[in-house]
Amino acid sequence: xxxxxxxxxxxxxxxxxxxxxxxxxxxxxxxxxxxxxxxxxxxxxxxxxxxxxxxxxxxxxxxxxxxxxxxxxxxxxxxxxxxxxxxxxxxxxxxxxxxxxxxxxxxxxxxxxxxxxxxxxxxxxxxxxxxxxxxxxxxxxxxxxxxxxxxxxxxxxxxxxxxxxxxxxxxxxxxxxxxxxxxxxxxxxxxxxxxxxxxxxxxxxxxxxxxxxxxxxxxxxxxxxxxxxxxxxxxxxxxxxxxxxxxxxxxxxxxxxxxxxxxxxxxxxxxxxxxxxxxxxxx
Amino acid sequence: xxxxxxxxxxxxxxxxxxxxxxxxxxxxxxxxxxxxxxxxxxxxxxxxxxxxxxxxxxxxxxxxxxxxxxxxxxxxxxxxxxxxxxxxxxxxxxxxxxxxxxxxxxxxxxxxxxxxxxxxxxxxxxxxxxxxxxxxxxxxxxxxxxxxxxxxxxxxxxxxxxxxxxxxxxxxxxxxxxxxxxxxxxxxxxxxxxxxxxxxxxxxxxxxxxxxxxxxxxxxxxxxxxxxxxxxxxxxxxxxxxxxxxxxxxxxx
Numbered sequence: 358x359x360x361x362x363x364x365x366x367x368x369x370x371x372x373x374x375x376x377x378x379x380x381x382x383x384x385x386x387x388x389x390x391x392x393x394x395x396x397x398x399x400x401x402x403x404x405x406x407x408x409x410x411x412x413x414x415x416x417x418x419x420x421x422x423x424x425x426x427x428x429x430x431x432x433x434x435x436x437x438x439x440x441x442x443x444x445x446x447x448x449x450x451x452x453x454x455x456x457x458x459x460x461x462x463x464x465x466x467x468x469x470x471x472x473x474x475x476x477x478x479x480x481x482x483x484x485x486x487x488x489x490x491x492x493x494x495x496x497x498x499x500x501x502x503x504x505x506x507x508x509x510x511x512x513x514x515x516x517x518x519x520x521x522x523x524x525x526x527x528x529x530x531x532x533x534x535x536x537x538x539x540x541x542x543x544x545x546x547x548x549x550x551x552x553x554x555x556x557x558x559x560x561x562x563x564x565x566x567x568x569x570x571x572x573x574x575x576x577x578x579x580x581x582x583x584x585x586x587x588x589x590x591x592x593x594x595x596x597x598x599x600x601x602x603x604x605x606x607x608x609x610x611x612x613x614x615x616x617x618x619x620x621x622x623x624x625x626x627x628x629x630x631x632x633x634x635x636x637x638x639x640x
Numbered sequence: 641x642x643x644x645x646x647x648x649x650x651x652x653x654x655x656x657x658x659x660x661x662x663x664x665x666x667x668x669x670x671x672x673x674x675x676x677x678x679x680x681x682x683x684x685x686x687x688x689x690x691x692x693x694x695x696x697x698x699x700x701x702x703x704x705x706x707x708x709x710x711x712x713x714x715x716x717x718x719x720x721x722x723x724x725x726x727x728x729x730x731x732x733x734x735x736x737x738x739x740x741x742x743x744x745x746x747x748x749x750x751x752x753x754x755x756x757x758x759x760x761x762x763x764x765x766x767x768x769x770x771x772x773x774x775x776x777x778x779x780x781x782x783x784x785x786x787x788x789x790x791x792x793x794x795x796x797x798x799x800x801x802x803x804x805x806x807x808x809x810x811x812x813x814x815x816x817x818x819x820x821x822x823x824x825x826x827x828x829x830x831x832x833x834x835x836x837x838x839x840x841x842x843x844x845x846x847x848x849x850x851x852x853x854x855x856x857x858x859x860x861x862x863x864x865x866x867x868x869x870x871x872x873x874x875x876x877x878x879x880x881x882x883x884x885x886x887x888x889x890x891x892x893x
Contacts, residue, residue: 409732410732411728411731411732411889431734431736432734434732434733434734435734437732439729439732439733441725441728441729441732443725444724444725444726444728444729445724445725445726446724446726447654447721447726449653449654449657449658450650450653450654454650454653458646458647458650459733461643461646461647462643462730462733462734462735463733463734464734485657501729505733505734
């Protein structure tokens with residue numbers, strides 16, 4: 358059981374001259390939600406589609422649930438669930454029918470009603486998919502990926518283009534997958550999504566992994582310099598420091614002694630967003 | 641096999657709930673028959689020593705309805721499903737891809753048989769065109785061979801259609817002129833022989849002739865084996881092209 362669900366080493370993929378994936382190493386452990394984070398065009402979808410068996414790699418080793426996706430057969434497909442980045446479901450089927458259609462494809466599907474409830478669509482079970490909102494549609498999609506009771510789920514940008522409330526609903530559904538003990542590989546270009554949902558994160562930019570770790574530790578956020586900002590004589594002053602407590606003490610001590618006020622005084626820690634932008638832009 | 645039945649049942653649901661497919665595949669041939677019968681109804685067509693126009697148009701419109709239910713409907717619905725990502729998504733499940741295709745072909749053939757019954761019934765009730773019950777085996781055989789062949793051609797055609805928007809124009813640009821040139825819209829006796837020779841190069845003319853021979857009693861055999869063979873060869877070529885060029889993933893993106 359300690360075998361990784363996904364293990365990738367030295368994965369490469371080129372399209373003609375262009376190298377979309379340039380040597381990725383990665384392990385995803387059983388039961389974790391792993392986020393693959395990066396801007397558009399970074400190679401996230403290419404990597405995930407190689408793992409799903411849709412694309413052939415140009416080099417490297419890939420094992421998903423103990424098999425090479427390029428050669429895996431029906432038995433392997435029974436154990437994975439896929440939500441594609443953009444997929445319009447059949448608008449003429451109801452929610453229940455869409456899920457029942459997919460249930461028929463698997464040897465041992467989960468109960469249909471329970472799965473509808475799990476994605477929070479009990480009240481919409483008899484509604485045509487064409488009448489649902491984008492967020493609800495994505496939940497049907499997750500339900501269809503879940504119906505085969507897979508060990509591993511791939512979610513490719515599950516909330517791209519959603520409004521805030523639809524995103525929150527989708528997040529709840531994805532968080533619910535953890536309760537079922539599923540391993541989830543999620544791709545996203547939203548920092549907050551990775552932070553909210555993932556146990557571990559890998560940041561990818563231009564086909565390479567530039568940082569990895571828990572959302573908290575990403576990019577050594579703790580040890581990065583903080584910024585102290587304030588205004589003096591109408592001018593904005595900004596100091597970078599790795600010892601904010603001491604610097605602040607000196608600064609305020611001096612101001613106090615001189616009877617000055619430090620207007621708009623603030624201590625700013627780099628946000629995850631900053632770290633992410635820095636990681637993905639400097640390349 | 642039960643998986644094919646499962647797929648077929650859902651394909652049927654989707655077909656009958658889609659207003660566009662019901663209109664173009666089911667209602668449109670009926671409307672065409674009513675128009676042709678109304679406009680040309682009191683004339684005769686100079687084939688088989690002279691038959692009523694309506695006797696000519698009933699098998700002609702059944703021919704059109706079969707091609708519409710198979711080639712046209714499949715090409716359009718498969719391109720839409722492909723570009724929406726549904727074909728790709730289905731490929732990610734344990735369902736074998738042949739099951740999916742079999743479900744769709746089954747759906748098309750069943751709709752084609754329903755159209756046979758519908759147009760034949762309207763022809764009998766409104767225009768007194770006899771339903772040749774004794775030739776039913778020949779009629780069904782001809783129809784099923786034709787339907788299967790045009791299914792294969794429709795699946796092959798999807799490879800040449802780049803987007804959802806292009807589906808209807810491409811399909812119509814191919815089929816509409818051939819309906820005219822093959823005598824489906826304009827009776828044989830009014831078409832110059834050069835036109836008929838041209839149309840003979842394509843499967844619609846051969847399928848129409850085969851179906852006409854099966855439906856309208858004449859001197860010849862009920863099953864027009866030579867025409868049917870040409871249709872079957874076209875279908876086989878379509879099958880090979882489909883196996884080689886059919887794609888499951890969207891063209892765009």
